[in-house]
Structure formats: structure tokens, C-alpha cells
Amino acid sequence: MVRALRAAEPGAAARLYDRHVDGVYGFIFRLLGPDAELDDLVQEVFAYALSFIGKLREPAALQSWLMGIAVGRVRSYIRSRRRRRWLAFLPTNELPEPVVVRDDSHAEVVREVCAILDRLPADERIALVVHRVEGMSLSESATACGTSISTFKRRLARGESKFFAHAERRPALASWLAGRSRHDAE
């Protein structure tokens, strides 16, 4: 596929998209949560990949390369979103949610998790999601984040510590940390 993409063969771009779009979309959703820009970010990832396919050194690493691109785009997006919020003089928790989430237990967990993640620095947030949620190894995670393993570990540790500390103070999540069952929480 990489060879076909580099040769700009007809249909190669569509095949890349069809094969990897679900993974990229889910990955970005888990990094950001519900967000009106999800579709655009997915587009940006594939547009970048198609433009710079020549930079991919190892064709077998296509998927992790795409994830690395996604990490970069999401990181930029989070930072620009924060700048916009700061410039608008609006505290984060007063911003309207861009996407309406259904009001059930899953939705509540998602909403609470995202609220905590929004308080974390972008790098720590990404480290936490990439390793703990996506299940990437430390090495893969560090590569996707474009950093060394030791730096990644530090970010992950800081992110975890902050996340769980915040989670303790949020009833919807604290119950899970207190040892309650899912049934109890509902």
C-alpha cells in the first residue's frame, strides 16, 4: 500500500482511508472525547499522511505512523483550543459542550473523564490515554508522542497522579475507586 501511495496510484488514497479510518477516528475520540472537530481532525491526519507519505521510513509501521500524526494533530488542537478559551476569558468549565452526550452512566463517565482530562496538560493527557487506554507499550507510546521513554514515563506518572486525584473528588468516578460495583454506581 505504501508503495502504491508513493506512486500516487489511483485508488491508493481511498484504500488507505478505508483501512485505517476507524482506528484513527476511535483513537482521536479517546484522546479528546466528544468534540465537534473530530471529523476535521481525522481529515487532517489523512491529508497529512497522503502529502508526506515519503517521510515514512518503515512501511510496516504505517499504522503507528498514523497514530503519531494523530497525536501531533490532537496536541496542537488541544493547545489552540486552550488559547482560544483563554483569549475568550472564559473558564474551561463554563464552556458549553460542543456535542450533546446522552444522559446515562456511560455518558456520565465520559463527561467526567473528559472534564478531568481537560484540566491536564496536553502532553500528560496524551501520555495517559495512549498508554493506559489505547494499551500501547511504553516504547510505542513514546514513539507516537515523539519523545524518549523516560520523558514519556514522567509525563505518564504526572498525568496518572493528577487524573486519579481529580477522580477522587468527582462522585461519578469516585465510586469506582471506592470499590463499588458498576451496578451499585448505577
Next chain:
Amino acid sequence: MTLDERRNRLLRVWIESFEHELPSFDRVRGRNRLLEAQRSLEARMERRRWFRGGFFAAAAFAVLALVIRIAWPQTTTFTVAGQPGEVGEWLATSTTESLALDFSEGTHVALESGSRARVEQVGRRGARVEIERGAIKAHVTHRPDAGWRFAAGPFEVVITGTNLDVNWNPDEGKFELSVQRGSVLVRGPNMRSPQEVRAGERYRVDIKNNKTELEQVTPTSQDGSDAANGLAPTSAEPTVAPAPVSRPSGSENQGRVGQAAPSWLALERSGNYAEALAVAERGNISKIYQSAQADDLLHLAEAARLSGRPDVERDSLRACRNRFKGTPAAARAAYYLGRSSGAREAAQWFEAYIREQPDGVLAREAAGRLIESYQRAGNANAARQASTRYLATYPDGPHATLARQVLAQ
């Protein structure tokens, strides 16, 4: 349950909830959107490549234009009494006033009282000034590529850099030229070749009485530099008595000022070839061979040829070749030697000219005469080779027909 277990449990709930809440995604729309954006991007890149190419082409053109603008000399402009002058406009002075013409490249021309003239043409290297009547004084800025001309009736003075006075009286048919610095060439009626007039010399022509005089009016330094710098006053008189000028060189040069009798060169220039040769021989002609300038030796050869003295002609030409090897004059001497030699020797001299001056003014004629020489000498093979070379270089030259005939034989 340990803290880690509880945290892992929260993480599982987190993952499960996100999986449950993953929004539906319109894959077809997304794909079409991506492909459309990709096509648009490629078109934009293509336009950008064209734009970049166009930009570099425009930049290269601009640099080239700038270089040409800087390197290319500008057309000469001039002022008349401080006001912008107009090419072709006649300028006249009263009997009491003169008029100053200042040219942008530094040349200054003064139109003397009672004169009428105009700047006929201006170019990048100079101008052509036509004198209808009267006198001008000119200080022409010296430049290697200067192209200044002063036309006075049927005469034309060609200049590269000099101080001079030109006076033309059309009623009496009298032309007078004085040169204070540098040298000029004069063309005019009844002149076989341009007359050179050097610093300190005055050249007079009386058309009605068919008289020509070249005389020394001011002493010159030995290196030929001038006696006068800048414009001399209108009323300036020669510092020594006028004397006819000979054009020998070297030690004879010392005797130019105040020489009483006309020299062989002056006689040659005035068309008295036999008398010129007689004067040269009455003096020490060997000394002339040893010390005269290259052009003067060619003049002596010409006088000898026209006087029916091939021996002096050849000696003079050989002296020129021996003393001025590698110069255009030496090559010209070779051509003249070829012209006056038998067929075999002539071929050698014409070959010598072509070898020494392949782009010289006589190269085409030498190449043609070379064919004739080989043909007369009976060297058919060499004649064919010379013909082939001739046709390759001068397919429409005057000897082209002969060359084709030789090759057809």
C-alpha cells in the same frame, strides 16, 4: 481491593464508556471529502509550481535587465547654453558670441562666433556634429570606445578623444583642422585613405585650388601627448612657425618641428609617389627601414609600388614584417608581399596573412588570392583545399565561383 486494582477498574470503565459512546461516523462522506481535498491540494501545488517557476523566470529577467541597464551605456544627451539640446536643431551664433554645447559623457563643444551647426545624431558612444559653416572647438572626453564625428562640408573628422578646432568655409571651400591633443582621422574628397592628424598639427584643405597642407604648429612631446590641455583660447596662435610635417618615426621624429622641406611621407600622402620615393632615397632609406613606424613602412611600400620600384616595395614590406612581428601591420605586409610575388611565393604570403589575421579585413581577399596562387603555381591539390576552405567561410564571396570551378575540375 488494592488501590491499583481500583484504579484499573476505573480505567476499564473509562474504556468501556468511551467505546459505548463512540459517535457514528459517515465513512463515505469522510472519504469523499478527503479525496476532494487531495485533488484540490494537488491542483494548488501545481499552480504553486508554475507560480514559482514564473517567479524565478521573472526574477532572472529582472536581474538580466538590471545588468544590461548598468552595463549598457546610456544614449548621450547634451545641453546648449545650459538648456536641453535637441538633436537635428540648427544652432547659429552671431559675430560676437559663441555657444557652449555640453554632452553627458563629458565632451564639450564650443560653437564659435559667426558659425552654424547642429548635433545631427547622438549615440551611446558619442555624437555626430555637422558644421554648416564656421568654427568649433571641441574637447572630446577620451574613451576607448568613443565614437565622435564632426562633419564639415565634404569632410568628416573621426575622433576617439582629443582637443581640436574645426573650421569650415563653404564659400571658399576651405577646411582647417587643428589638433591639440590626441589624434584624429579626416575623410574628405580626393583622399585615397583617411588622413591622420596628430596633436600639434594643423591640416588644411583648399578644395578650389586643390591644395592640401599638413603642418606642425605646436611642438609635441616625444610620447605623442599634447601641447595643449583643455580648450585653447579662440585667438590662440601657434607657438612656433608652421612647418610641413613628415611622418617618420624614431630618431627622425625629433626633426619634425620646423622641418623645411616636405618629407617623403607628406609627399606620399599628397599623391606625389615618385617624388616621395626620391626624397626617401636621397636621405637614408636604410634608416627608414630600421626606424620608421609600421604604417609608414606600408606607406613607403605603397609609394614604391606605384612608382614602379618593386625592390623598395619588398624591402619596405620585409622590414615591416621583421620589425613588427605579430602585428596587424606585419600581416598586411604579408598580404602586400603576396600581391607582388610570383605564384608559389604569393601562396605562402597569403597563407601567412590568413594564419596571422584570420578575421582581418583582408582575410577574405587573401583566401581568394590563395586559390588563384595555387592554381597559377599548378598545385591543383592545394588549390582544391583552399577552395574548400574558402567556400566554407565565404560561400557568397567574390572568389566563390572560382572555388567551385576548381572543385569541379
